[in-house]
Every structure is written in structure tokens, then in C-alpha cells.
Amino acid sequence: MPIPDALPDNVFYAIGVIYALLIAASIAVLVMKRRAPGAATEELSQRVKSWWFMITIFSIAIVTNRIVSTLFLALVAFLAFKEYLSLIPTRRVDRLILLFAYWTIPIQFTFAHMDSYGLFLTFIPVWMFLFIPMAMTLAGKTEGFLRAVGTISWGLMITVFSLSHTAMLLAADEAVAGPAGGAGLLLFLVALTQFNDVAQFTWGKLFGKNKIVPKVSPKKTWEGFLGGLGSTIVGAAIAGPFLTPMPFYIAAVAGAIIAIAGFLGDITISAFKRDLGVKDSGGLIPGHGGILDRVDSLTYAAPVFYHAMHFFVFSGRI
Amino acid sequence: MDSLSRKRERGEGHALIMKRILQLAFFLLVVRPVLLIILGVNVRGRENLPQKGPAVLVANHNSHLDTLTLMALFPLKDLHRLRPAAAADYFLANKWLKWFAFNIINIIPLARGGVRKNPLADLEAALDRDEILILFPEGSRGEPEQRADFKRGVAYLAKARPDAPIYPVFMHGLGKALPRGSLILVPFNCDVIAGAPIRWSGDPQRFMGELELKMTELAEQGHFQPWE
Numbered sequence: 146m147p148i149p150d151a152l153p154d155n156v157f158y159a160i161g162v163i164y165a166l167l168i169a170a171s172i173a174v175l176v177m178k179r180r181a182p183g184a185a186t187e188e189l190s191q192r193v194k195s196w197w198f199m200i201t202i203f204s205i206a207i208v209t210n211r212i213v214s215t216l217f218l219a220l221v222a223f224l225a226f227k228e229y230l231s232l233i234p235t236r237r238v239d240r241l242i243l244l245f246a247y248w249t250i251p252i253q254f255t256f257a258h259m260d261s262y263g264l265f266l267t268f269i270p271v272w273m274f275l276f277i278p279m280a281m282t283l284a285g286k287t288e289g290f291l292r293a294v295g296t297i298s299w300g301l302m303i304t305v306f307s308l309s310h311t312a313m314l315l316a317a318d319e320a321v322a323g324p325a326g327g328a329g330l331l332l333f334l335v336a337l338t339q340f341n342d343v344a345q346f347t348w349g350k351l352f353g354k355n356k357i358v359p360k361v362s363p364k365k366t367w368e369g370f371l372g373g374l375g376s377t378i379v380g381a382a383i384a385g386p387f388l389t390p391m392p393f394y395i396a397a398v399a400g401a402i403i404a405i406a407g408f409l410g411d412i413t414i415s416a417f418k419r420d421l422g423v424k425d426s427g428g429l430i431p432g433h434g435g436i437l438d439r440v441d442s443l444t445y446a447a448p449v450f451y452h453a454m455h456f457f458v459f460s461g462r463i
Numbered sequence: 464m465d466s467l468s469r470k471r472e473r474g475e476g477h478a479l480i481m482k483r484i485l486q487l488a489f490f491l492l493v494v495r496p497v498l499l500i501i502l503g504v505n506v507r508g509r510e511n512l513p514q515k516g517p518a519v520l521v522a523n524h525n526s527h528l529d530t531l532t533l534m535a536l537f538p539l540k541d542l543h544r545l546r547p548a549a550a551a552d553y554f555l556a557n558k559w560l561k562w563f564a565f566n567i568i569n570i571i572p573l574a575r576g577g578v579r580k581n582p583l584a585d586l587e588a589a590l591d592r593d594e595i596l597i598l599f600p601e602g603s604r605g606e607p608e609q610r611a612d613f614k615r616g617v618a619y620l621a622k623a624r625p626d627a628p629i630y631p632v633f634m635h636g637l638g639k640a641l642p643r644g645s646l647i648l649v650p651f652n653c654d655v656i657a658g659a660p661i662r663w664s665g666d667p668q669r670f671m672g673e674l675e676l677k678m679t680e681l682a683e684q685g686h687f688q689p690w691e
Binding site for chain 1: 503506636639645690691
């Protein structure tokens with residue numbers, strides 16, 4: 146008897162491949178630790194250890210069922226938004242408005258879960274965009290008004306709205322979503338975004354020389370970026386046919402989109418952190434920093450990948 | 464020993480165990496999950512926190528959540544050794560709050576306004592039992608996320624028990640989550656920055672100066688944005 150909500154096998158195979166890569170990385174780091182013990186390898190080892198936790202939590206969330214997956218994605222958005230609000234200067238008068246802004250998270254993810262494209266797309270960019278300044282106006286304090294409206298609206302967009310596109314992928318209609326369903330699309334996006342981060346970091350460490358935006362993110366180099374881009378294109382071309390309805394050459398283009406958008410998200414969050422004078426957005430993930438440090442690339446990659454798929458691959462059918 | 468007093472002693476023993484279980488359950492099932500998900504605590508300098516008593520934690524005060532957050536930083540097995548000092552007039556004013564303060568938070572009540580001969584006697588006795596005190600020398604929560612001058616009681620305590628190290632802890636963010644006068648909790652990450660302990664230096668004024676300086680140093684590690 147078929148299990149009604151069962152995930153396609155390809156999702157499980159893909160998770161298996163991710164764990165194989167993780168084991169390989171763990172062994173490599175272990176060898177590096179033996180050869181060159183020190184603070185740098187210690188941090189690397191801490192990072193890999195955190196990857197074990199993150200990948201396991203993500204895998205469990207993705208294979209359980211769609212409701213659990215969506216709740217998990219909403220939790221990630223909540224943690225990211227909370228981290229953002231905790232870093233920026235806020236006004237006491239806006240406390241209730243902030244509380245209200247948090248409540249947009251369950252609403253937005255419910256719209257995504259219902260696959261309600263119109264509501265999903267207008268709720269934050271239109272309705273919250275209008276509502277938040279209105280509520281602040283009625284609260285009556287104009288001192289710092291513009292800064293408060295600007296920072297809260299941008300934060301809501303870059304964390305909640307952007308990241309909610311992951312849940313929208315999950316809700317893609319089985320009939321068009323491809324051989325691994327919505328979960329496959331999500332896995333393709335998230336795995337490649339994170340893979341691109343790691344690849345960029347590794348290429349940058351090995352060959353990095355020419356800085357791209359030294360004032361924002363001095364560690365980002367052209368060598369790292371292009372190495373990450375190439376690696377992600379290859380990874381996407383291999384994974385695409387298994388996880389998405391795309392043939393390998395279109396999947397390669399999707400991989401390039403993810404790599405470029407991911408890079409831009411990364412440096413955009415870096416600019417935000419630099420403005421506030423912090424290195425990490427928080428301390429939730431040992432070796433990585435805060436949750437925003439981990440999903441920074443995804444804040445750009447998720448909406449760009451989703452909308453690119455929506456228009457070019459599915460012609461509006463997801 | 465007659466049977467009546469033995470019975471009473473056993474009864475007190477049971478009450479003590481009950482109290483510990485309630486305290487453990489509250490921290491395990493309420494405080495820790497709330498701190499993990501709804502709030503979020505970034506701890507810096509955790510290695511500076513005391514492993515055992517006698518010791519005195521000294522922190523700035525923004526919110527009712529300060530005490531619970533500091534207590535949650537310690538392992539559950541040490542929970543009953545933590546003794547927050549709290550204002551008697553506030554916490555003993557109402558029956559329910561009093562029960563909660565004594566049984567769950569395990570406070571040492573302090574009379575504000577100095578009516579007793581030695582107002583620090585209970586704190587000194589706790590240090591003699593190797594307990595870890597939690598003090599908020601600002602005296603009250605005051606304006607959230609704004610530091611107020613420390614009261615000098617802590618210097619006299621340090622003088623009376625020079626063997627107990629004083630651990631300065633700076634806290635930020637909980638005043639945004641639950642400031643004085645509000646009953647609505649708004650999620651914010653908070654920061655706890657623990658510094659290396661200091662000891663009684665022989666002079667109250669110099670000691671207070673050293674403590675304030677330490678607190679300022681800890682606060683500056685955070686790059687905290689204003690909240691007005």
C-alpha cells in the first residue's frame with residue numbers, strides 16, 4: 146500500500162549524498178587538525194560539527210511531512226528576524242508594532258503553505274508596507290520615525306518575506322514540481338546555496354587574492370566567487386535532473402543564479418553588520434555565528450531562484 | 464529526640480525535596496525553552512562564571528527576566544545553590560508572588576531602607592553556606608537598558624566576606640523584551656557578558672570604582688545600539 150504523503154526516493158538519495166560530502170569534509174578537517182593544530186583548524190572543526198547538527202535538523206524537518214517542514218522554515222525566519230531586530234536600534238514606543246511584525250511570520254507561512262500566490266506576494270510588500278508606518282503614525286512619536294519605518298520594513302522583507310519563498314517551493318504542485326516534488330526543489334535551493342558558501346570559502350582560502358568589495362567584506366575575492374560559481378554550476382547540473390524538472394543545462398543556469406544571488410545576499414548582510422559594528426549577527430551556531438550569518442545567502446537566493454523558476458521553468462504553474 | 468520533632472524534621476525534608484523538584488521543573492520546562500526559542504541568550508565569557516560558591520554575581524538590572532536568565536546559565540544541579548537577593552517590599556507584597564519568590568526563585572529577601580542592625584546578615588550567612596548570590600546593586604530595574612549607579616552594599620558585603628569573589632556580569636536586551644511596567648513579552652535576543660572576578664581591595668570607594676569600570680568595559684564589548 147502506498148503511503149499517501151511519502152516523499153519521492155530522490156529526496157532521500159540526495160540527503161544521502163549530502164551526508165557523504167559531510168563525512169568527507171569531516172575526515173579532511175580531521176586530517177588538517179592532525180597536521181596543523183591551532184585556532185584556525187579548531188574553528189573549522191567547530192564549523193563542521195555545527196554542520197552535522199544543522200544538516201540533521203534540516204533533514205528531519207524536510208522528510209517528516211510538509212507541515213513540519215513549513216513550521217521549521219517559519220522558525221528559521223523567526224530566529225533571523227529576531228536576530229535582526231535585536232541588532233538594530235529600536236524605539237520603545239514601537240514594542241507592540243514589533244510584536245505585531247512577529248505575527249506576520251505565521252501568517253506569511255500559512256499563505257505559502259496554502260500555495261496562495263497572490264496573498265503570499267502582497268501580504269508583506271503591500272499590506273505590511275502600508276500598515277507598519279500607519280501604526281507608528283497613530284502611536285504618535287515622530288522622533289526617529291523614518292529610521293524606524295525603514296529598518297523594520299527592510300528587516301521584515303529581507304528575513305521573513307525573502308525566506309518564506311522556501312516554503313513556497315515546498316508547496317509546489319506535485320504534478321509539475323518534478324521527480325522529487327516540492328521538497329526536491331527546496332533541497333536543490335538550500336543545498337546548493339550552502340554548498341556555494343562552502344565552495345566560495347574554500348576556493349577563496351586556497352587561491353583568494355583580488356578583493357571584490359574590500360570595504361564591506363574583505364575576505365570575499367574574485368577567485369573565491371568564481372570558484373564557488375563554477376563548483377555550484379557543476380553541482381546543480383548533476384543534482385538538477387534528480388531533484389527538479391530541469392534538464393542538466395537549465396539546472397546549470399539555475400546553479401549560476403543561486404551562486405550569484407547567494408553571493409549578493411552574503412555581502413548585503415555583511416554591509417548591514419558592518420554598519421552596526423558587529424562581526425557576527427549572533428552566537429546561536431558555534432563556529433558560524435548567528436542564524437543570519439548562515440542564511441545570509443539564502444535571503445537573496447530564495448526569492449531570486451523561486452521567481453526565476455516561476456517564470457521561466459514553470460510558466461506560472463508553481 | 465522525640466518522635467514528634469523527628470516527624471517534623473522528616474516533613475521539612477520532604478518539603479525541601481518538593482521545592483527542589485518544583486524549581487527544577489520550572490527551569491527545565493518553562494525558563495529554558497523560553498530562553499532558547501522566544502528569547503535567545505548570547506553568552507560571552509561563560510568560562511568566567513563561578514563553578515562553585517561562595518561567590519557573588521553582580522549584574523545591571525533591566526527586567527524581571529534578568530534573574531531567571533542568570534540562573535539558567537548554571538547547570539541544573541547547581542540551581543538550588545543560587546540565591547538572588549530581592550527587595551522584600553516588592554516580592555513579599557502579595558501571597559502568590561511571595562510563594563513564587565521563595566519556592567521557585569529561592570530569593571533572599573532584603574529590606575529596603577535599612578531597619579536592621581546588619582542588613583547584609585542573611586547574605587553573609589548564605590556565603591558561609593557556599594551559596595552563589597545574585598545581586599543587582601542598581602537597587603531596582605529602573606529605566607530599561609540604562610545603567611544606574613551601583614549602591615555600595617556590595618562593597619560592604621565584599622569586605623565582610625573577602626574570600627567570596629565578585630563576578631561582574633553585564634546584561635543587555637531583556638529590558639527591551641520585558642521592561643518595567645509592561646506585561647507583554649516581545650522577543651529579543653539578549654546578551655550576557657561575564658567578566659573575570661574581582662576581590663575586596665581594602666577600600667569601599669576604590670572597590671566600587673573598580674566594579675563600575677569593569678561593568679563599563681563589559682558593556683563596551685557589545686556594540687549595543689541605543690533604545691529610547
